[in-house]
Amino acid sequence: MARIIPGITILDDPKFDFKPGKNGTWQVLVTPADRMLASGGLDLTKIRPKPIHMLTIDEKRKRFSVHPYFTRPTPTGLFERKYENIKTISFDITSKKWKDGTNLSSDSVYSLLGSMPDGMIFDPNFGLGIKRDYRFILKAIGELSKFSSLYIGVFEPDADEFFIQSEDFDSIVAEINRIDSRARAANVEVKATTTYNFIAELEGFPPRHFKLGRHAIRQLITKFIKDTNYVDGDIANEQISVVAKTARRLAKDNLSASVEIVSKIQISRLEAAIAQYEGYMESGEPERVWQKFFEDDPFLLSFAFGYPVAYVNGQSHVGGKRIGGKGENIADFLYKNAMNNNAAIIEIKTPQTPLLGYYRQSSLHPHKELSGAVIQVLNQKYNLARTFPTKRDDNEWYGPDEVRDFDLDCVVVVGTMPTDVKEQRSFQLYRKNSHGVRIITFDELLENLKNVLHYMKDSDNETIEGDDDEPEDEDARDGLEADEIDLEADIDLEATDDDPF
Numbered sequence: 001m002a003r004i005i006p007g008i009t010i011l012d013d014p015k016f017d018f019k020p021g022k023n024g025t026w027q028v029l030v031t032p033a034d035r036m037l038a039s040g041g042l043d044l045t046k047i048r049p050k051p052i053h054m055l056t057i058d059e060k061r062k063r064f065s066v067h068p069y070f071t072r073p074t075p076t077g078l079f080e081r082k083y084e085n086i087k088t089i090s091f092d093i094t095s096k097k098w099k100d101g102t103n104l105s106s107d108s109v110y111s112l113l114g115s116m117p118d119g120m121i122f123d124p125n126f127g128l129g130i131k132r133d134y135r136f137i138l139k140a141i142g143e144l145s146k147f148s149s150l151y152i153g154v155f156e157p158d159a160d161e162f163f164i165q166s167e168d169f170d171s172i173v174a175e176i177n178r179i180d181s182r183a184r185a186a187n188v189e190v191k192a193t194t195t196y197n198f199i200a201e202l203e204g205f206p207p208r209h210f211k212l213g214r215h216a217i218r219q220l221i222t223k224f225i226k227d228t229n230y231v232d233g234d235i236a237n238e239q240i241s242v243v244a245k246t247a248r249r250l251a252k253d254n255l256s257a258s259v260e261i262v263s264k265i266q267i268s269r270l271e272a273a274i275a276q277y278e279g280y281m282e283s284g285e286p287e288r289v290w291q292k293f294f295e296d297d298p299f300l301l302s303f304a305f306g307y308p309v310a311y312v313n314g315q316s317h318v319g320g321k322r323i324g325g326k327g328e329n330i331a332d333f334l335y336k337n338a339m340n341n342n343a344a345i346i347e348i349k350t351p352q353t354p355l356l357g358y359y360r361q362s363s364l365h366p367h368k369e370l371s372g373a374v375i376q377v378l379n380q381k382y383n384l385a386r387t388f389p390t391k392r393d394d395n396e397w398y399g400p401d402e403v404r405d406f407d408l409d410c411v412v413v414v415g416t417m418p419t420d421v422k423e424q425r426s427f428q429l430y431r432k433n434s435h436g437v438r439i440i441t442f443d444e445l446l447e448n449l450k451n452v453l454h455y456m457k458d459s460d461n462e463t464i465e466g467d468d469d470e471p472e473d474e475d476a477r478d479g480l481e482a483d484e485i486d487l488e489a490d491i492d493l494e495a496t497d498d499d500p501f
Contacts, residue, residue: 012033012125014030014036015031015051016124017030018104024058025056025058028053028104029053030052030054030124031052032125036125037071041075042073042077049073049077049078052069053067054067054068054124064091065091066116067128068130070127084142085141085148088150089128089129090151091115092166095112118173133176137164141162145162149162150162152165193209208282267456270449270452270456278446281446284351285350286350287349290348290350294348298335301413303445303448304411305438307339309344310335310338311333331347332346333348336404341404342408343405343409344410345408346413347411347413348414349369349412349413351441351442353415354370354415355415355427356418356427370412373412373414374412377412384405388405409438410436411440412439413441413442414439415442417441417443417444
């Protein structure tokens with residue numbers, strides 16, 4: 001008969017025996033239901049296993065402890081402990097239904113088990129302990145300590161107990177549940193998008209991008225599911241570090257191979273950035289995500305200019321602070337012209353930022369978000385120019401790090417190009433006549449990056465195909481300067497002759 005109590009459903013009651021223990025404790029001996037015993041292949045007509053000491057009740061300390069066991073006996077009728085490290089898990093007696101141990105019964109045992117936190121196994125037929133989904137808790141305890149007893153509660157633990165506060169245990173369980181939920185969502189997304197893209201390819205439609213979601217854990221899970229060759233960023237950086245250490249020596253020993261390696265690193269780097277860029281555009285990420293994205297790879301924003309640039313800094317204080325300490329202007333990015341060191345300010349918004357609005361339902365005008373961004377970057381330019389001598393001294397913009405203020409350039413990266421011809425015309429007229437500010441849309445910047453990638457791939461193929469045309473003359477070979485490869489420009493790591501690689 002099924003027993004249903006809050007938080008517990010017991011299909012078949014096990015048998016309980018109660019035995020006095022040491023220091024006023026009670027031992028609860030459990031014989032699992034016959035259905036569970038027989039599931040392990042035990043012939044109950046020949047062997048009746050002994051009860052398991054599965055629970056200890058300590059009335060004096062207001063505590064009870066569970067001793068987890070597997071309840072499918074061995075062929076000889078023995079029960080094995082569930083965990084290698086943890087033998088006992090203790091809790092405080094908090095159940096209002098518990099009175100004392102003078103009239104112990106199955107109901108009093110279930111009242112104690114029902115007071116355990118989420119994440120525990122409540123049915124004695126399954127040996128008690130921690131549910132499989134949360135086994136990582138015990139694994140971590142085993143890796144971090146030598147304790148064989150775990151206490152989950154609010155009072156002072158014994159010296160030989162590993163202690164987790166009740167609310168901390170609840171937090172761990174809740175976080176694991178959230179991870180499981182994100183994993184299921186990522187699993188559904190990968191299956192749905194993979195299926196869609198397969199059928200779309202059959203029907204001649206373009207594929208759609210995977211929706212990574214906004215949470216970092218779901219993004220990581222999605223990447224692993226959809227790409228079995230996915231490598232975590234830290235591992236990838238370590239691999240690039242190894243390549244960098246060998247790059248200088250490789251350039252001397254095998255010039256064509258070193259050129260090919262650097263080329264493929266550059267291509268892979270740009271391919272990954274473009275894929276992430278497209279994913280962010282599709283999922284409508286907020287400005288802070290784009291800020292972090294471009295800070296991690298400032299090279300990408302260089303294609304918003306019509307001249308070579310060098311990155312100076314991410315979010316930069318450019319002046320304007322009032323005597324009360326408020327009003328400081330912060331530019332999203334600070335670059336400089338790579339040839340004359342003239343400073344340039346970049347203000348970024350988001351792809352979903354509107355560009356145009358209608359005036360009296362017929363005439364188009366710049367949307368307040370666009371005009372506001374233009375005014376914002378011009379104000380930043382004004383304040384930086386006004387305080388430039390101080391900023392230059394404070395930041396030591398001299399020598400190789402020199403930054404100048406001939407006429408500060410301004411760039412706004414905002415919105416996406418309208419599809420309507422009338423809107424395109426109005427937007428183009430506005431930005432063409434916005435003197436002192438270069439306005440570029442997110443999709444235009446993306447197209448610039450794709451064009452560069454296409455060129456790099458074409459060049460890479462030409463390099464590989466032309467390997468057989470290397471100069472045979474040693475003097476001609478020696479004439480190839482190392483800076484033609486410029487390895488260290490793309491892998492900013494120092495290699496020494498002492499490198500073991």
